[in-house]
Amino acid sequence: MKRPTRDNTESQRRITRRGLVLGGGMAGFVGLLGLRMRYLQVDQADQFRLLADENRINIHLIPPARGRIFDREGRVIAENIPSYRINIIREQAGDLEDLIARLSKLVRLNPEELEKAREDLAKLRGDTPVTVADRVSWEDISRVAVNAPALPGVTPEVGLSRHYPMGADYSHVVGYVGPVSDRDLERIDAPDALLLIPRFQIGKIGLERRREDTLRGKAGTKRVEVNAAGRVMRELDRVEGEAGADIQLTLDNALQSYVTARLDGESAAAVVMDCETGDLLACASTPGYDPNLFVRGISQADYSALLDNKYRPLPNKTVQGVYPPGSTFKMVTALAALEDGQVDPNETVYCPGFLKVSNRRFHCWKRAGHGNVDLHRSLRESCDVYYYDLALRVGIDKMAEMARKLGLGVEHDLPMTSVAEGLIPNKLWKATSRGEDWRIGDTANAAIGQGYVLSSPLQLAVMTARLATGRSVSPRLVRSVDGVEEPPKPTESLGLNENILREIRSAMYAVSNNRRGTAYGSRIIEDAFRMAGKTGTSQVRNITAAERARGVFRNEDLPWERRDHALYVNFAPFEAPKVAVAVIVEHGGGGSTAAAPIARDITLQALYGEDPPLDAYPSKDRDRIKTQQEQLRSRLDRRDNDNSDRA
Structure with a gap:
């Protein structure tokens, strides 16, 4: 039976109204989506670009050169000499023990140093370089560099190490430096970020300790680009630190x-x-x-030989x-x-x-x-x-x-x-x-x-x-x-x-x-x-x-x-x-x-x-x-x- 014209007109009006509502809703949703996309892609572009950069750029502290110590005539008492060391970055290393086993075939690793390195690798941030071998020879560094593709996370490094050319003559006056210990950190109210670098050395006794703030200097920074595997691709920029102050003593x-x-x-x-x-x-x-x-x-x-000596060489x-x-x-x-x-x-x-x-x-x-x-x-x-x-x-x-x-x-x-x-x-x-x-x-x-x-x-x-x-x-x-x-x-x-x-x-x-x-x-x-x-x-x-x-x-x-x-x-x-x-x-x-x-x-x-x-x-x-x-x-x-x- 044919529907009346009036009913058909009413039905079409209802369909048109629903379509307008649905279309308007869809248009509004698309508009909001577009606004959100504009906000993310235009307004927040710098922030997301920074986050992306942080995923591929690392910032490392550069330890400063420690201040030197001289006698009254300007002759050296304490100096810094080049020192070669080998570091491991845990998050880039993969199977850590397998990596250490491969490295030990190339370089002789001191058991005591290795044990300390394992402790540091376990407790420090994964991107922190940890020294596993210090004062190694140039030949050791060369072997590691040649085998770099098989040693992910291993980085040879040239640093500075304290040296006392006068030997025992100044041992009691000048003292010596050594790696920062937990006890050292407990003694300092607000530790410098430098002190958290593994194996970073500070004065332990004598003038080295009493004038630590003067001799230490201030850290520099470098930004390096790394790939998806964490390997350093290039150095982007470097801000040199401030070397420690040189001290001249009255001694001859x-x-x-x-x-x-x-x-x-x-x-x-x-x-x-x-x-x-x-x-x-x-x-x-x-x-x-x-x-x-x-x-x-x-x-x-x-x-032990120093402690057991009845002549008491340490005080x-x-x-x-x-x-x-x-x-x-x-x-x-x-x-x-x-x-x-x-x-x-x-x-x-x-x-x-x-x-x-x-x-x-x-x-x-x-x-x-x-x-x-x-x-x-x-x-x-x-x-x-x-x-x-x-x-x-x-x-x-x-x-x-x-x-x-x-x-x-x-x-x-x-x-x-x-x-x-x-x-x-x-x-x-x-x-x-x-x-x-x-x-x-x-x-x-x-x-x-x-x-x-x-x-x-x-x-x-x-x-x-x-x-x-x-x-x-x-x-x-x-x-x-x-x-x-x-x-x-x-x-x-x-x-x-x-x-x-x-x-x-x-x-x-x-x-x-x-x-x-x-x-x-x-x-x-x-x-x-x-x-x-x-x-x-x-x-x-x-x-x-x-x-x-x-x-x-x-x-x-x-x-x-x-x-x-x-x-x-x-x-x-x-x-x-x-x-x-x-x-x-x-x-x-x-x-x-x-x-x-x-x-x-x-x-x-x-x-x-x-x-x-x-x-x-x-x-x-x-x-x-x-x-x-x-x-x-x-x-x-x-x-x-x-x-x-x-x-």
Whole structure:
């Protein structure tokens, strides 16, 4: 049956309306899609281009060259030398163990280094280069480069490694560098990104550690393009970093080497200081060690040998070692008493060989005693009883005050590790640290540098320089940074009576130049360079009454570790002091026999700047000195040749 015209018209109207709705919806959807595509392709084009670039471009840090270290004449102490190494990038390596197996057929891999590399590969980001072989030869690098297609993720690299051409001579002063450890990172609040690079090296001890921020420099960056497999295709650009600052020290290479050689065979330390500026000209502790071993990664056997050595090669005895100063402290006691008006330089004290204090005998080193002694003779012959008497008059507090004025019991500001404060005791110190009252016997012991008194060779050198000049000379180790001088600390008068100081200096002169002086055998003959000094012998054991009754054992009859320490301090020339010297020989016995000859030789070497003429020495010593100079020169030449071979 045919539908009415009116129904057909209504049906067509409905279809047209639906089509318009659907078409409009489709058009709107296409429009939105087009707008989104425009937003993504036009408005966000730069961002997506950047994301694409990041997928094929890596940014690497470039470690800066570490600042070099020079002596006062510009001669190298620490430098950087080229070093070849082989790295692996984990995310490019595929089967890591298979890759290491293939690499080991081309290059000898150290098991310890390889184990450390495995740990780093496991914990660090996959795109971080990890060193698996360091200090390899050019031949090793060539073999790896030729086989590069079969070694995905393996990259040969040329870097810089720290080298110390002077070997053990500066091991305690300069220290050494080593890879950053977890302990190092824990110590730093906000670690530099450089420190997170595997095997990146920082200062571990000594100047290298104390001036780490100055020496390290700032990292550079490079952008490299990599392919889909992660292999570097090309370097796009590079921004060079900033090399660390060069540091020039006050030390003198030639003198430092001589002092180290002169102390060879002893557990000893010596400091040479400029009396005017405070510049440290030499600062040697023996035995030393080769810092290059630590840079390369010291073996357990080598490290155990250092730890087990009874002469203790690792600590820096010049600033870290503290010892009873013995009779070198007597100038402090004398100055305290003289400045306080407790004694006149010409007043005499009778020495029968001991002084009885509170029912206890305090003995003089000379059992029969010295008889009547004044200030001059007491220092010249090192009478103990004279100083017991002075100390009981002046008291420990004024002695301690004088000691600190002369630089003892003070932690001097130097960029070295573990600079000791020493110990200058007084009544308050004993009450607070020991919970005990100060006793009169403590004062007697302190008078001759025994008991609780402790000082370092550096402090003794400072004391001697201040006695020589009457000024507050302070030690200085760094002369300049990147050519900009670090000025010496300003000095001022100690406020001591110059007439009293002259008396002390005159008595010290007699120690070395009077026939009865304790160091007369180690005098300097050259009139222009004559020295003033003081011997010291510090006990490391108690001598019992029974032992005194049967006769005190001689040092040479005792085990090494029970023998007395030997000390000597001096300044020269006497008329116009240039250098102050302090020497300690651990368990060396007497200061006059063990320490004074060494100090005399060092003083002459410092003043002449080369091997002194034989006529500067007493005639009886000249043959021995000639042989000694030849042996020392031969030793230094061998050391220089060995360092050249290692470099």
